[in-house]
Structure formats: structure tokens, C-alpha cells
Amino acid sequence: MPASGEVTIVSQSILIAGSHGQVGHHITEILGGGNRTARAMVRKESQTEEMAALGGEPVVADLTADVDHAVEGCDAIVFAAGSGGEDVYGVDRDGAINLIDAASEAGVDRFVMLSSMGADDPESGPEPLRDYLIAKAEADEYLRNSELNYTIVRPGELTNESGTGEIRAGEDLGLDSGDIPREDVAQTLVTAIDFEPVYGETFEILSGEESIEDALEAVSSS
Numbered sequence: 599m600p601a602s603g604e605v606t607i608v609s610q611s612i613l614i615a616g617s618h619g620q621v622g623h624h625i626t627e628i629l630g631g632g633n634r635t636a637r638a639m640v641r642k643e644s645q646t647e648e649m650a651a652l653g654g655e656p657v658v659a660d661l662t663a664d665v666d667h668a669v670e671g672c673d674a675i676v677f678a679a680g681s682g683g684e685d686v687y688g689v690d691r692d693g694a695i696n697l698i699d700a701a702s703e704a705g706v707d708r709f710v711m712l713s714s715m716g717a718d719d720p721e722s723g724p725e726p727l728r729d730y731l732i733a734k735a736e737a738d739e740y741l742r743n744s745e746l747n748y749t750i751v752r753p754g755e756l757t758n759e760s761g762t763g764e765i766r767a768g769e770d771l772g773l774d775s776g777d778i779p780r781e782d783v784a785q786t787l788v789t790a791i792d793f794e795p796v797y798g799e800t801f802e803i804l805s806g807e808e809s810i811e812d813a814l815e816a817v818s819s820s
């Protein structure tokens with residue numbers, strides 16, 4: 599029995615959707631540098647070498663097409679992909695739904711979603727982000743209504759500051775804005791993969807003063 603706050607690794611092979619992105623780079627490096635298989639999903643063959651150098655096992659797949667080969671044999675999926683505002687409904691919503699469906703069909707039970715603060719109430723968000731937040735909200739809702747064991751993590755604005763390993767987390771942090779380094783978001787997503795207290799939870803994260811494990815544990819008991 600692990601002590602409170604400890605994570606027992608059960609997922610050995612993890613698909614990282616968006617591994618070539620900024621958060622995805624960190625996730626690939628963290629998982630690839632450990633004893634687990636970091637299946638680094640990229641869109642282009644030319645991106646595979648970089649992912650292998652981080653310790654990832656590259657797989658070429660696009661969220662808007664067939665992703666069955668990427669999902670097959672995985673124990674868990676971390677969704678860290680995003681349209682960057684280019685095609686929010688095609689990628690942030692339908693691409694995510696495509697991957698959720700493929701996971702369900704392949705029997706990959708565990709799915710950790712990188713969502714966004716504001717996705718709980720898109721209509722109150724800033725106008726330029728509204729469609730993006732609606733797309734994220736609809737993808738999150740689809741995941742929640744699926745049979746998968748999910749965790750939905752909603753960070754504030756992402757920065758490229760170095761990670762501190764300390765965050766705050768809560769179902770509703772009660773703030774309109776705030777930020778967090780991408781490195782800490784990546785570490786939170788990785789920690790969440792096998793952290794039972796956050797199975798089935800949706801919560802916000804920002805920079806803070808608690809260890810990631812303690813902050814996640816508090817989410818489940820709030």
C-alpha cells in the first residue's frame with residue numbers, strides 16, 4: 599500500500615498526443631527519461647528524430663485522421679495537443695473526440711486531458727478565446743461521458759519559466775487569470791496518470807506552494 603501522496607506506476611506505455619508541442623516536449627522528456635515507454639505522437643516524419651532524442655518512441659499520426667495505430671498497445675493517453683487557434687473545432691474538439699473513440703475501441707482505459715481554465719464557462723471568457731473554450735468544453739464533456747477513466751486538468755496561462763514543482767489545484771480556484779510554467783503542467787499531467795485520487799476529477803491548476811502530489815490529493819478530498 600503506497601503512503602499518502604505516493605504514486606504507484608501501473609501504466610507502462612503512454613501515448614502523448616501533441617508530444618512535439620511545448621508542453622509535449624516536457625512530457626516526453628519526463629516519461630522518456632524514466633522506465634516507461636513514452637509513445638511520442640507527431641504529425642510529421644521529420645519530427646521523429648527530435649522525439650527519439652528526448653527518449654520518446656515516435657509514432658506518426660494526425661488527430662484529424664486515423665489514430666488507431668498510435669493508440670494500440672498503450673496503457674494510458676495524455677492529450678497535450680492543440681490547434682493554436684487555427685482549427686479549434688477540428689483539432690481541439692473533434693481531434694480529441696477521435697482519440698477518445700480510438701482509445702475506447704482499443705481498450706485503453708486511462709485518459710489525461712490537458713484542458714484550460716475557462717472551459718467550465720466559455721461564454722464568460724474573453725471574446726477571442728470563446729470558440730477555443732467552447733471546443734475544449736465540448737471535448738471535456740465528451741470525455742466525461744465516455745467509459746474511460748479520465749482526469750481533466752485545466753491550467754491558467756502557460757509560461758516558459760522553469761518549473762518549480764509546486765502548484766495549487768482546485769475544482770474552481772475562483773480566479774479569472776493566473777499562470778503556470780509549462781514544465782509544471784507537464785509534471786502534473788505525468789503525475790496524474792497513475793494517481794488514483796484524481797481519477798474522474800476535473801480541476802484547475804496554477805503556480806502555487808504545494809507539491810504536485812499534495813495539491814492533487816487535496817483536489818479529491820475537496
Ligand SMILES: NC(=O)c1ccc[n+]([C@@H]2O[C@H](COP(=O)([O-])OP(=O)(O)OC[C@H]3O[C@@H](n4cnc5c(N)ncnc54)[C@H](OP(=O)(O)O)[C@@H]3O)[C@@H](O)[C@H]2O)c1
Pocket residue numbers: 615616617618619620621622640641642659660661662678679680681682689693712713714715753754755756757
Ligand atoms: N497557451 C496557453 O496559455 C494555454 C493555457 C491553457 C491551456 N492550454 C492548452 O495547452 C495546450 C498545449 O500548449 P502548448 O503550448 O504545448 O501548445 P503547442 O506548443 O502549440 O503544442 C500543440 C501541439 O499539438 C500538435 N497538433 C496540432 N494539431 C494536431 C493534429 N491535427 N494532430 C496531432 N497533433 C497536432 C502540434 O503539432 P506540430 O508541432 O506539428 O505543430 C503541437 O505539437 C494548448 O494547445 C492548449 O489547448 C494553453
